[in-house]
Amino acid sequence: xxxxxxxxxxxxxxxxxxxxxxxxxxxxxxxxxxxxxxxxxxxxxxxxxxxxxxxxxxxxxxxxxxxxxxxxxxxxxxxxxxxxxxxxxxxxxxxxxxxxxxxxxxxxxxxxxxxxxxxxxxxxxxxxxxxxxxxxxxxxxxxxxxxxxxxxxxxxxxxxxxxxxxxxxxxxxxxxxxxxxxxxxxxxxxxxxxxxxxxxxxxxxxxxxxxxxxxxxxxxxxxxxxxxxxxxxxxxxxxxxxxxxxxxxxxxxxxxxxxxxxxxxxxxxxxxxxxxxxxxxxxxxxxxxxxxx
Numbered sequence: 188x189x190x191x192x193x194x195x196x197x198x199x200x201x202x203x204x205x206x207x208x209x210x211x212x213x214x215x216x217x218x219x220x221x222x223x224x225x226x227x228x229x230x231x232x233x234x235x236x237x238x239x240x241x242x243x244x245x246x247x248x249x250x251x252x253x254x255x256x257x258x259x260x261x262x263x264x265x266x267x268x269x270x271x272x273x274x275x276x277x278x279x280x281x282x283x284x285x286x287x288x289x290x291x292x293x294x295x296x297x298x299x300x301x302x303x304x305x306x307x308x309x310x311x312x313x314x315x316x317x318x319x320x321x322x323x324x325x326x327x328x329x330x331x332x333x334x335x336x337x338x339x340x341x342x343x344x345x346x347x348x349x350x351x352x353x354x355x356x357x358x359x360x361x362x363x364x365x366x367x368x369x370x371x372x373x374x375x376x377x378x379x380x381x382x383x384x385x386x387x388x389x390x391x392x393x394x395x396x397x398x399x400x401x402x403x404x405x406x407x408x409x410x411x412x413x414x415x416x417x418x419x420x421x422x423x424x425x426x427x428x429x430x431x432x433x434x435x436x437x438x439x440x441x442x443x444x445x446x447x448x449x450x451x452x453x454x455x456x457x458x459x460x461x462x463x464x465x466x467x468x469x470x471x472x473x474x475x476x477x478x479x480x
Contacts (some may be wrong), residue, residue, distance in 0.1 A: 199269030266295025
């Protein structure tokens, strides 16, 4: 995995995020999606946790299943929510036993969702940097972290606070970062430039979301504290009652963002797939820097 989490000499690395399915129908959809996207030779796939760590067991099962059946390098998400240090170490060991290729270390959302107050767990951890430190102390698995092109909500608009946190995580063992949704390439550029100025070597993968629903992306941005330029939001709003037009615009916007961040030197593109292959494939097949499958 370490070779996949550093900037390549040429070309662009593609990666995909999936979430654990809730039922057999969801599993069938995910299986078909993974098989379709595997054709693009992803550098890695990642599998999320639900809010409050609610899908912990299914997340590991899903990640190990992708690794085993699709032969795609796979990293698991791990959060601090509702777990003691000993339980987190046991989870890290489970990741190792399952043959996963890395861990994305996150604080995680509280049980009530991103807006809910944080509730500490006795003998647990409260911040992602503590989790990075724990992982690096017990495992050799590569460690990734989250980055926020629109600045983490807790930083209240202060980018340097975010940079300080990322540098701390890097110091403790993180080697790559995946951003929240990028809808303004200038903000990605500002983030990576600020890191570089401080001497960071983190490979920062921009998160790409091919929008398929206006209301859905508005809600996601509200929950994550993300930003979509007003002009872009207005374009989506204009077609919010026309699903096909929203989908077409979502692909157009995503393609432009991918081209822009790649021109800025992004080491790869990380797609939030929502377990659907068609929107991501439409974007990939439109990119100048991605080889045909």
